[in-house]
Amino acid sequence: MDRRTAKDILLSSLPAYLEQNGININKKFNCMCPEHMDNTPSMQYDKRRNICHCFSCGANADIFQLIEWQYNTTSFEETLHIACDMFGIDLDDRKHKENKIKMKPAKKKWASKVSQKEPEKADEYIRNKVYQAMRDIAPLTEKDIRYLKEVRRLDDKRIKKDYFRIPSESNKKETFLRKLKKITGYNNDTLKTVPGFFVNKSTKKLDYHSEDGIAILIRNVNGSAYAVQIRHDTTEKGRRYSWFSSGFAVYDENLDGGCSPGAAKDIIIPQNPKKCICITEGRFKSEILSQYNNIVISIQGVSTWKGINEIISEIKERYDITVLFMMFDSDVMGNTQLMHTLKNMTISIKAAFPDMLIAVGAWKIEYGKGIDDCIINGYLKKVKFIDAMSFFSTCEKNIDVVMRENGFKSLKKLKKEAQKEFKQKLQSTNEKLLNSA
Incomplete structure (x- = not known):
């Protein structure tokens, strides 16, 4: 069968794929995106568009994306071959036949409603205006401020710019929303298109849902607040x-x-940025790195890196960027999945920007798991910067070394305690490369 026909058949097989994984396509189910720890079902099959869509993290996925997530594939070719095996399709140009893949049962339980509405979303200007107004009328508690200063080491300027607390008590919501409308000048029809807000049809009132926590303004390359994260x-x-x-x-x-x-x-982006970009995970790591005048891109989950090349390109247009640093947790040296994901991101960035130097920041886990912990603990000088591809190549070679020396036969078949032991031994082995870097 030719590729085009095969792809069309496979795309149309998404409902069957979901059902084979124990999913009821007529109900909502837990998001399958690996970086989204979904405890409340928030993904569903959209029959009209023939995709799965998560209304919590925003992920869209066709059958090929789902297979990539499930089997951790590294290329579309590999994903396509797995899909062909699942549905008994033989490609005309397929060089060899892989062994049949045994279907894995769904790891999550799934449930509930179906809707085919296409949500309208406010543009960048409106979201920025609304979110910054929220910040101005929803102050932090004294406890919040102490935490941000003493634990996270943020100064007053940074705290004032991006941190606040959204009221969650019903008796305070009405006052908060009244002030928000007055400051922004927006009515319900506009505000219901801003992520976080909706209108109750029975009462005709604007509302939102927020759990108790510190709210953080998430900003894009232009400096606009276009999302809010809650800690x-x-x-x-x-x-x-x-x-x-x-x-x-x-x-x-x-x-x-x-x-x-x-x-x-x-x-x-600090006021006087260096000619480099740091990529990390999480706002508080970004805060620490930016204090050293680094431009920082934070991804909320290591698997959400796709689209990062566009952001790097925008930054490069404005600043003379020559170096990029991968600043992820130290346990990358013992975590094969994290290692694999970061390597794929590095390969993608290197292909898009071949002249850019890319290095991995590495340190012993005893100095602190995250780069923020490492710096706060006073071990910044212990961080070594290693050519990214050399780093990942060495780490991957050590996987085989640790497997062989400790009698591990298959990573996939390791039980929980053995997995923990393997990670610790791999971490220790890879940390030795720091001594020669």
Whole structure:
């Protein structure tokens, strides 16, 4: 069969693929995106567009994207071959036949409503105006400020610019929303298109859902606040961070409006930036790195790096960037999945910007897991910068070394305790490369 026909057949097989994984396509289910720790079902099959869409993190996925997530494939060719095996399709130009792939049962339970609404989302100008107004009328508590200063080491200027606390108590919401409308001049029809807000059809009132926590303005390359992230006060529901989102409203016939901010990338550009970019995960790591005049791109989950080349390109147009540093947690040296994901990101960036020097910041995990911990603990001088491709090549070679020396036969078949032991040994082995770097 020719490729075009095969792709068309496979794309149309998405409902069958979901059902084979134990998913009811007529109900909402937990998001399959690997970086989205979804505890409340927020993804569903969109029959009209023949894709799965998550209204919490904003991910869209056809059958090929889902297979890439499930089997951690590294190329479309590999993904296509797996899909062909699943559905018994033989490609005319296929050089060899892989062994049949045993279907994995869905790891998550799935449930609930279907809607085919296409949510309207406010533009950059409106979102920036609304979110900055929210910041101005929703101050932090004294406890919040102490935490940001003493634990996260932020100064008053940074705290004032991007941090606040959205009221979650019903008796305070009305006052908050009244002030928001007065400051912005926007009515319900406009505000319901801003991620986080919706209108209750029965009461005709604007509303939002927010759990208790510190709200953080997420900014794009232009410096506009285009999303809000919440750092929850507790992790009782199994997560520390979530988006200020109203994507769920699209599925509720009693609500009007609503949309998700998607998996937004956060950019900090200091006043006098160096000729480099740091890529990391999470706002607080960005804050520490930017204090050294680095331009920082933060991705909210390492697997959400796609689209980062466009951001780098925009930054390069404005600044003379020559070097890029990958500044992820130190446990990358023991975490094969993280290692693999970061290597793919590096390859993509290098292909788009061949003249750019790309290095990995590496340090012993005993100095602190994150770069923010490492710096706060006083070990900045212990960080070494290693050519990215050399770093990943060495780390990957050591996977085989650790497997062989410790009698591990297959990573996929390792039990939980053995996986922990393997990661520790791989971390220790890879840290030795720091001594020769």
